[in-house]
Amino acid sequence: MFFQPPRDLETTVFARLPDAYRRAAPDNEWARYQPQGGPATSLLEGPSIDRDGTLWCVDLPNGRVYRITPDGTFHVAAEYDGWPNGLKFHEDGRIFIADYKHGIMEMDPVNGRVRPFLTRAGLAPFKGCNDLFFASNGDLYFTDQGLTGLHDPTGRLFRLTAAGRLECLLSNVPSPNGLVMNLSESMVYLAVTRGNCVWRVPLSPDGGVAKVGVYVQLSGGWGGPDGLALDVDGRLFIAHVGMGAVWVVDAMGEPVYRIRTCAEAHTTNVAFGGADGRTLYITESGSGSILAARLDRPGRPMFSHADRNGAVRPGGKGA
Secondary structure, eight states: OOOSSSOOOOOEEEOOGGGOOOOOOOOOHHHTOOOSSOOOOOOOEEEOOTSSSOOEEEEETOOOOOETTTSEEEEEEEEEEEEEEEEEEESSOOEEEEEEEEEEEEEOOOOOOOOEEEEEEEEEEEEEEEEEEEEEESSSSEEEOOOOOBBBEEEEEEEETTTSSSEEEEEESEEEEEEETTTSSEEEEEEEETTTTEEEBBOOOTTOOOOOOEEEEEOOOOEEEEEEBBTTTOOEEEEEEETTEEEEOOOTTOOEEEESSSSSSBEEEEEEETTSSSSSEETTTTTTEEEEEEEEOOOOOOOOOOOTOOOOOOOTTTT
């Protein structure tokens, strides 16, 4: 059981989504199939920083991608028929989106054009893609969550290699969500929301996984761990939905501190930014806010080392 960390850090509101943008009807299709109590008119997720230091995020039920300027103003960079849930920048500048409705999407940040990148696993559609992460070699890891949970532990973790080969690494996860790799990239940290824990997924030399186990067991809240991020010391930052907090543990899994929300409790995801990389941005979807906290150490750089011509390619017949 996760115990009380030695100290708390506070947050401030960096930006708040204008009410005019929170327009999705309470009975919209996505919200209708979610557990009661979550945001319905908007759901901010997928914070990510581009090469120029600009913050971006997605709004799931409204099918939007936002670019947020340093003064905290939201700009609609794209709006399309989809449910964007996670967002990451490839080193070549492309935006990749884990879309709950369609799969993995690709977006041009200049013109806002969104197009399918990987829509199926073979011939079968995904359950509902949630989040994604680029390894330094250009491999793309992503989660396929859908409505899985303890009642249906069939969520999946995929890897799309830079050469275009799609591999299912896990198919027994009760609600796989955010993910990040450790500093040596020998392991994937995987948020398992309905299990209220973070799994460690060791990678074997042949590219498979072995001896998967629980890394951190959390408790409380009405959701569970969601987005994950890593700092330069290998400390793991865990956004805990329903707890209104981001838990921080060191590379051994020992608690370091807790970052508390100054808004509501729907802390969905995190990203490092700022000129020195020491500002943690937190999407808080209850109030439609992006929170900020100043940290003692910077985040790990998120860009992959894949070639700038776009080494990662869609794989298989599902592209």
